Amino acid sequence: MVYDGKPSKGCGNCRSRKIRCDQARPACWECTRTNRECSGYRDELSLMFRDQSESVRRKARSSQSSSASTTGSLRRQGPARPGRTAFHRQNVVSSSMTSFSEGTEVYFGSDHENQFLTRQLRQSPRETHPNTGLSRQEAICFFLQSHAIPGTSLMTDSLTTFLMQSGGSSGQRAIQSSIVAVASAMLSRVQNVTSLRQTARQEYGSALKMVNEALANTDEAKTNQTLGAVVLLSLYEIVISRAPQGIESWTNHISGAAALLEYRGLGQLLTEAGVRLFLHLRYQIIISCLQRDVRVPGSLLETAKLDMIPQVKDALGNKLITIIGNLANLRADIHTTANSNPQEVLTAACAIEADLIAWLVTLPPDFTYSSHTLMPLDRAFERRCHGIRPLNNEYHLYPDIWAPSCWNHYRCARILVSEIILSHAHKLSNGSATSLSEDFRLHCKSLRSTIRRLGADICRSVPFHLGACNSEVLPETPILPPESYLGGLMLLWPLFIAGIIEGPKHPQRRWVIQCLKTIGHSWGLDQALAEMDLLTVDPGMFCSAERYGEAADVMSGLSGVLQFSIFHVPYYGLSALKEYQAIRASSA
Structure with a gap:
């Protein structure tokens, strides 16, 4: 795969006219203004990389005899001059994926860099194929980039260490699958890629399974990872829910998160990450209660009285969400005729x-x-x-x-x-x-x-x-x-x-x-x-x-x-x- 640089993101009309495209969807501004039919946008990732495997094979076959003779010469003569070494390294690296067997030894010289390249070439696969899907790592990176605003991260204590790791606890695997599900669902709608929708559904099902496993464990159910996974599952419903059933699923996830907050108790407020996660989720729960005309759990409003938020802005937000909680309770009382x-x-x-x-x-x-x-x-x-x-x-x-x-x-x-x-x-x-x-x-x-x-x-x-x-x-x-x-x-x-x-x-x-x-x-x-x-x-x-x-x-x-x-x-x-x-x- 060869990197061809960053391609133009514009639609076909704007590229042919060589004008700037605002990339609006479903049609860009220039096409709308000139009453043209917008041709849509290309897959940027597939344009950035070209599969040159066949070209590399032809080059490897044509240069096989000369490469062998040059290698023998290098073995007899020892280290080569820098210019010749660099030139030969370029030829060998370009054909390494197809022309070398596992037992082939290649000598670029005696320096440590060349020895490292030799080991890397021996361990490289025989052939490469274009990756048309979205890897878990790419999905996680996309999610972190698009949600990277200070104070909004749900898992700040271990975000940089555990998200990219394989295996781990049920909560860790649940939050990984939740992130991949959300990122894949977003990209599938923005780029209109059907395969990503299937990936999102599969990861969502996997995340649900892992969350259930985590909830079956008393200690695992109280971790930030498990609670964060539940929050992300509710975000997934926001991404994919246009029908009433999906909205009910979002409500169910929020209700489940509220039950988890009750179960975690005051111990969840001992760390900064726990406090951040609690505040984010408390807001979601109170807004959900406000929208559905139901009362807010009493424990959520009681925690507002605790001295756990020293920052001025966070303290102002804490006071405001408490008032909104009282408003939600009033609407619930009116709706149920408890206060007529x-x-x-x-x-x-x-x-x-x-x-x-x-x-x-x-x-x-x-x-x-x-x-x-x-x-x-x-x-x-x-x-x-x-x-x-x-x-x-x-x-x-x-x-x-x-x-x-x-x-x-x-x-x-x-x-x-x-x-x-x-x-x-x-x-x-x-x-x-x-x-x-x-x-x-x-x-x-x-x-x-x-x-x-x-x-x-x-x-x-x-x-x-x-x-x-x-x-x-x-x-x-x-x-x-x-x-x-x-x-x-x-x-x-x-x-x-x-x-x-x-x-x-x-x-x-x-x-x-x-x-x-x-x-x-x-x-x-x-x-x-x-x-x-x-x-x-x-x-x-x-x-x-x-x-x-x-x-x-x-x-x-x-x-x-x-x-x-x-x-x-x-x-x-x-x-x-x-x-x-x-x-x-x-x-x-």
């Missing part, structure tokens, strides 16, 4: 809103972001953002990749708690026994603009997440590289919330749908496409005048037929969406 008194719900929601505002006040100055406006003719920025132009040409710049993610968690929580306040304030105002103060009525009116402002801010964070603000724009900011998948993963939940605020025909809803489509295809994350499917049919947060009163946007013919909002319909409530589709079809 509007006054009590309103009091609890206002307390959570006050906690969120207090959290916002405690942010340090270096945590802030700046707002910018994109120039109309700046196409380079759009290419760096994978073909997505900022909504209304406005975007934010943040100090690091952690900051916009934390800000978006806050924005989503404010939107959800404001929705609860609006709906229950309207319900309470309709009662004859209780009346709302004028100040509170004014506050409720302002919540509508607050919700829309927060949704727009989520949209303004998208270019930074997707790597558009590179070093040319912000030299001192450690942002994500364009090939990283973390930006897309971090945006899934916030984009869904930002998209569900407005109605289906609103420009912001359409822009969010386009973002999710790009993330789904370019990043290979099918859950983004599942969210896109939901947003194409959801009527929006303020669809019911009966529910929101003056804050509602009345949709003609629908407001009295179907009470529909993020509060009523938990995340991925597909049965309700089908009901909405049926009503919409019958009324058309």
Whole structure:
């Protein structure tokens, strides 16, 4: 195999026209702009290496007699001059894979380097064949490269030592197979390679088997490797899950991880790696509970009181996720009618809103972001953002990749708690026994603009997440590289919330749908496409005048037929969406 250098990544049209291609999927910007049919992209790995085995064989046969005579001469004369040795070494190395038998001795000279090359040639295989698949090592390297952001690694204590090793414990083998499954699944969708999909399914099955073996061992079940494997299996479901069954599988993995956290106890917080893994998983569990309207396990919220996070940013995130956990519990209580008194719900929601505002006040100055406006003719920025132009040409710049993610968690929580306040304030105002103060009525009116402002801010964070603000724009900011998948993963939940605020025909809803489509295809994350499917049919947060009163946007013919909002319909409530589709079809 001969390395031919880095080939052009552009599509066939851009290569023939000798212009720069932005490599967007399913069609690049230049082909879209000129109404050309984009021919797609070549397999970069297969172009970088050419199989020259037959060519080497011909050269070896033609030079066999001269090589033998030269070898005999070298044996008699001893060390050769440097120039002749280097020339002869080049000829022998080029034909070593095909022309030498295992017993052949080759002498390049007396120096240690030549002796090493001689031993290597004796141990080389007779023939080589092109590798069309993805090795485990390549998959692991791809995963580590695309997820290598400080503070997000799940296995920091032993990541550099055990991932590439063969064998090992059940937990170690499980995490290896999980990484290969995730990487293969991502690449199979981005590059549209069917063989990688089969590899991903096989590795996923192997990882499940190894996890079960690890869970059968009391000590192995408590290791970071086993828990990390479960987290990665949930990530696999995010990559491949567009159907409801896959979403349920993601929920099952998260529930299993929650049970593991309970089983591991406080001992998991004795190491930095254990704390990092716990914090990452606790966030996933709480968001899952928030989406499904179920209560958060009490132990997860209790650990927030422990003094285990000395860093300022991590402590701020710990405080915020605790508030979000309280919000998830409130939504669960409302959903199960355990707390059906509007006054009590309103009091609890206002307390959570006050906690969120207090959290916002405690942010340090270096945590802030700046707002910018994109120039109309700046196409380079759009290419760096994978073909997505900022909504209304406005975007934010943040100090690091952690900051916009934390800000978006806050924005989503404010939107959800404001929705609860609006709906229950309207319900309470309709009662004859209780009346709302004028100040509170004014506050409720302002919540509508607050919700829309927060949704727009989520949209303004998208270019930074997707790597558009590179070093040319912000030299001192450690942002994500364009090939990283973390930006897309971090945006899934916030984009869904930002998209569900407005109605289906609103420009912001359409822009969010386009973002999710790009993330789904370019990043290979099918859950983004599942969210896109939901947003194409959801009527929006303020669809019911009966529910929101003056804050509602009345949709003609629908407001009295179907009470529909993020509060009523938990995340991925597909049965309700089908009901909405049926009503919409019958009324058309």
